[in-house]
Amino acid sequence: MTERVHESTIGAQSRMITVEIMGRPYSVPDGLTMLRAMWYTGHEVVRGAGCLGGFCGACAATYRTKDDVRLRNTLACQMLVEDGMSFFLNFSYYPNRKSIYDLDQISDPKQELFKIYPEASLCRNCNACTEACPQGIDVRDGVWKAVFGDFQKVSEMFMDCVMCGQCIPVCIADIAPNHVALYASRAHGARLTAPPQNLTRRVDEIRSGKYTDEWKKILSMSEEELKAAGQPSK
Amino acid sequence: MDVIAESKSKVIHERDERRKQTVPIQSPEERDRLVRAFHPDYKKEEYHKIQTGPNAGERTVREVAELLESDSPVPADLDLTPQYRVDVLVVGGGGAGATAALTAKALGADVLLVTKLRMGDSNTVMAQGGMQVAITEDDSPVTHFFDTLRGGHLKNDPKLLKVLVEEGPKAAQWLIGLGVLFDRDESGNLKTKKGGGSTKPRLLTCSDYTGLEIMRVLKDEVLNQRIPILEFSPVVELLTDPDGRCSGAVLKNMDNDQFIVVEAKSVILATGGSGRLHIEGFPTSNHYGATGDALVLAYRTGAKLAHADTFQYHPTGAVFPEQLAGALVTEGIRSDGGHLVNRNGKRFVNELDTRDVVAASIIRECAEGRGVKTPAGRVGVWLDIPMIDLLLGEGNITKRFPAMVRQFERYGIDIRKEPVLIYPTLHYQNGGVAIDTDGQSQTQGLFVAGEASGGLHGRNRLMGNSLLDLIVFGKRAGAAAAQRAKSVPAGKLTLSHVTRFQKELEKNGIKPKRIAPIILPDYVRRAEIMPAAAAKQ
Numbered sequence: 001m002t003e004r005v006h007e008s009t010i011g012a013q014s015r016m017i018t019v020e021i022m023g024r025p026y027s028v029p030d031g032l033t034m035l036r037a038m039w040y041t042g043h044e045v046v047r048g049a050g051c052l053g054g055f056c057g058a059c060a061a062t063y064r065t066k067d068d069v070r071l072r073n074t075l076a077c078q079m080l081v082e083d084g085m086s087f088f089l090n091f092s093y094y095p096n097r098k099s100i101y102d103l104d105q106i107s108d109p110k111q112e113l114f115k116i117y118p119e120a121s122l123c124r125n126c127n128a129c130t131e132a133c134p135q136g137i138d139v140r141d142g143v144w145k146a147v148f149g150d151f152q153k154v155s156e157m158f159m160d161c162v163m164c165g166q167c168i169p170v171c172i173a174d175i176a177p178n179h180v181a182l183y184a185s186r187a188h189g190a191r192l193t194a195p196p197q198n199l200t201r202r203v204d205e206i207r208s209g210k211y212t213d214e215w216k217k218i219l220s221m222s223e224e225e226l227k228a229a230g231q232p233s234k
Numbered sequence: 235m236d237v238i239a240e241s242k243s244k245v246i247h248e249r250d251e252r253r254k255q256t257v258p259i260q261s262p263e264e265r266d267r268l269v270r271a272f273h274p275d276y277k278k279e280e281y282h283k284i285q286t287g288p289n290a291g292e293r294t295v296r297e298v299a300e301l302l303e304s305d306s307p308v309p310a311d312l313d314l315t316p317q318y319r320v321d322v323l324v325v326g327g328g329g330a331g332a333t334a335a336l337t338a339k340a341l342g343a344d345v346l347l348v349t350k351l352r353m354g355d356s357n358t359v360m361a362q363g364g365m366q367v368a369i370t371e372d373d374s375p376v377t378h379f380f381d382t383l384r385g386g387h388l389k390n391d392p393k394l395l396k397v398l399v400e401e402g403p404k405a406a407q408w409l410i411g412l413g414v415l416f417d418r419d420e421s422g423n424l425k426t427k428k429g430g431g432s433t434k435p436r437l438l439t440c441s442d443y444t445g446l447e448i449m450r451v452l453k454d455e456v457l458n459q460r461i462p463i464l465e466f467s468p469v470v471e472l473l474t475d476p477d478g479r480c481s482g483a484v485l486k487n488m489d490n491d492q493f494i495v496v497e498a499k500s501v502i503l504a505t506g507g508s509g510r511l512h513i514e515g516f517p518t519s520n521h522y523g524a525t526g527d528a529l530v531l532a533y534r535t536g537a538k539l540a541h542a543d544t545f546q547y548h549p550t551g552a553v554f555p556e557q558l559a560g561a562l563v564t565e566g567i568r569s570d571g572g573h574l575v576n577r578n579g580k581r582f583v584n585e586l587d588t589r590d591v592v593a594a595s596i597i598r599e600c601a602e603g604r605g606v607k608t609p610a611g612r613v614g615v616w617l618d619i620p621m622i623d624l625l626l627g628e629g630n631i632t633k634r635f636p637a638m639v640r641q642f643e644r645y646g647i648d649i650r651k652e653p654v655l656i657y658p659t660l661h662y663q664n665g666g667v668a669i670d671t672d673g674q675s676q677t678q679g680l681f682v683a684g685e686a687s688g689g690l691h692g693r694n695r696l697m698g699n700s701l702l703d704l705i706v707f708g709k710r711a712g713a714a715a716a717q718r719a720k721s722v723p724a725g726k727l728t729l730s731h732v733t734r735f736q737k738e739l740e741k742n743g744i745k746p747k748r749i750a751p752i753i754l755p756d757y758v759r760r761a762e763i764m765p766a767a768a769a770k771q
């Protein structure tokens with residue numbers, strides 16, 4: 001084991017660079033992620049960090065690099081700082097409407113989309129959602145695919161959606177694209193896909209008591225007997 | 235860098251040789267010897283005796299001992315007038331918590347879910363490898379039982395384990411009914427993959443986003459069921475009635491540091507693991523809030539812990555690039571044929587042996603000089619990911635591991651072309667608060683589910699069993715908690731168990747080294763902060 005490096009300096013190179021955090025310039029080592037740069041510069045992070053592994057979207061951040069005019073979104077636990085970069089954590093909290101639905105009660109899941117999220121069909125194709133997505137999902141196309149009923153494709157496209165919500169505030173048609181996609185994906189899985197035969201069969205076997213006798217025997221075994229019974233047959 | 239490049243080219247050159255080779259699974263005796271010699275669980279100098287409470291006399295790592303024998307963050311004279319009165323309080327917004335909340339709610343209970351970060355910010359969301367369910371024709375719940383028992387060194391509680399494997403298929407059905415999209419084959423059957431320590435392919439996957447897909451759906455359903463959620467409101471102490479039964483909890487609003495008191499007829503702790511304790515100095519794959527809170531909260535009420543001395547070090551944590559140190563490289567890579575290779579280009583273990591054995595053998599390779607040193611001074615061995623495309627055909631890595639490809643791509647490493655350096659990372663709390671088959675701890679009214687609980691996995695969890703654990707036992711705990719709430723009145727709210735525990739500490743001459751639950755690891759650098767201008771020259 002190597003000695004434990006302080007979390008705020010993991011990845012640190014010897015070169016120092018300047019970054020701006022919420023408008024204040026700091027000198028930090030090259031090689032830090034944005035979140036580590038926050039810790040390195042003494043920021044307590046409560047809102048703005050979650051899984052620390054690029055999966056939860058809690059650390060969504062907005063940044064601009066030196067010679068770029070554009071503001072970009074990213075995940076601060078994954079993104080490295082660079083010289084001249086300016087950024088802030090945006091806390092991933094949007095009080096958007098989330099429609100309430102009961103998947104079991106819906107008769108036609110594809111039609112139901114227009115009741116649950118009527119605004120979905122009003123997409124004005126501005127593409128802002130796609131530009132905002134730190135996961136590089138073609139969000140705009142996903143909204144259209146949902147509207148046209150290609151739920152399977154939507155589910156594939158949004159499998160890596162971390163629900164960071166960055167696509168929500170930018171939408172000029174008041175759509176929450178990630179929620180539209182999640183509805184489509186869930187409906188596809190729960191209602192538009194046949195139950196898997198192999199799973200159904202096993203559930204039925206268990207219910208019919210196929211293993212009951214075996215369990216009786218097993219649960220009365222001593223540790224030695226369990227050990228012997230558990231050797232994989234070659 | 236030269237050493238790395240040279241070793242890397244050996245990895246590439248010896249591929250054809252290695253492909254022909256099979257590395258046998260070791261005999262139980264060999265495995266035992268290896269684990270005792272190299273696994274961190276057996277490093278004697280890291281272990282301390284617990285002196286106070288239900289597990290007094292047992293040994294555990296220093297970090298856990300200090301956690302258990304700590305001070306409470308709640309003042310003894312706190313006004314305990316409740317702001318919330320509910321049937322069931324669910325603590326933790328990961329997979330186990332969401333499942334328990336949905337189950338209790340479906341049984342008519344009035345449920346409140348509170349969590350430390352945002353709902354879903356958890357270990358669950360990161361699970362990539364998949365969920366074990368015995369569904370193929372030549373597999374059975376019984377085979378699953380014995381695989382798990384072997385993996386756990388026969389220390390698993392057989393009753394809990396039987397529940398897990400037998401209710402597994404129904405748990406998978408429940409998730410599919412909610413819209414979770416497990417991978418299918420051409421005929422519409424669920425695809426299964428083989429995990430380490432398993433004799434049959436049994437892992438259900440959603441590409442390498444299994445946990446994310448499950449968590450996204452569960453969270454959405456919790457919202458659909460209108461279960462109220464308090465985010466950034468961790469439990470900092472439990473409350474008990476004069477008979478020692480759990481009757482509620484104290485939360486802390488992390489935005490304004492105010493305490494919130496909740497009265498509940500049943501409390502379910504689903505607060506997950508403890509990787510952020512950085513046991514034995516290890517980096518971890520765990521989420522920001524994985525500080526083992528359930529261990530100390532339940533312990534103070536008098537609930538016993540099971541296997542609190544054993545942790546799972548996932549064999550393949552990244553060591554390069556430095557920024558990813560500790561991050562997980564999913565076991566799916568090894569399931570699909572990725573090789574573990576030492577500095578000399580040689581394999582040294584069957585990649586699909588149990589995690590403790592594989593981790594111990596990697597540590598052995600590095601300890602005996604067959605590891606590769608990174609520029610930042612870490613050591614590791616190679617995980618030859620491109621082997622997968624060689625075995626299964628071009629494009630398979632991209633299709634099967636999109637999250638992994640993306641994660642390394644950010645640092646200019648193309649895992650489709652290059653092997654990566656790995657070393658074991660602190661990954662999973664094998665033990666936890668001891669529970670019965672209803673998920674109840676030794677404290678009445680206190681239920682525990684998911685990674686926070688203990689007994690099911692024995693001394694080493696079999697991969698893929700944790701996702702199953704949190705669904706099966708999340709449901710069990712949710713149901714039993716709702717049931718209990720129907721039959722008992724609300725209890726009085728006191729902190730008397732805390733006072734009692736503190737007296738006991740004092741009697742044993744222990745000066746607590748910390749205040750716990752810890753809530754978040756302290757990662758803020760305390761050194762002087764350089765203003766940018768001064769650093770320019």
Ligand SMILES: Cc1cc2nc3c(=O)[nH]c(=O)nc-3n(C[C@H](O)[C@H](O)[C@H](O)COP(=O)(O)OP(=O)(O)OC[C@H]3O[C@@H](n4cnc5c(N)ncnc54)[C@H](O)[C@@H]3O)c2cc1C
Binds near residue numbers: 353468504
């Ligand atoms: C990177 C990674 C990959 C994994 N891959 C797999 C896999 O492929 N297959 C598998 O089966 N298992 C896998 N595991 C293990 C598995 O994901 C976890 O063990 C499991 O998800 C734990 O679920 P949980 O609900 O018990 O805890 P978590 O999902 O961690 O949720 C705990 C929740 O409780 C909250 N919390 C913590 N303390 C408090 C408090 N005091 N008060 C209120 N809330 C609190 C946390 O914020 C969090 O929301 C993996 C784990 C990791 C870290």
Ligand code: SF4
Binds near residue numbers: 132161
């Ligand atoms: S689709 Fe929206 S919520 Fe999902 S990752 Fe992209 S920006 Fe975030």
Ligand code: SF4
Binds near residue numbers: 123127128140175
């Ligand atoms: S931001 Fe809204 S309007 Fe613009 S493309 Fe996306 S969904 Fe359509």
Ligand code: FES
Binds near residue numbers: 055
């Ligand atoms: S903290 Fe979860 S994605 Fe960054």
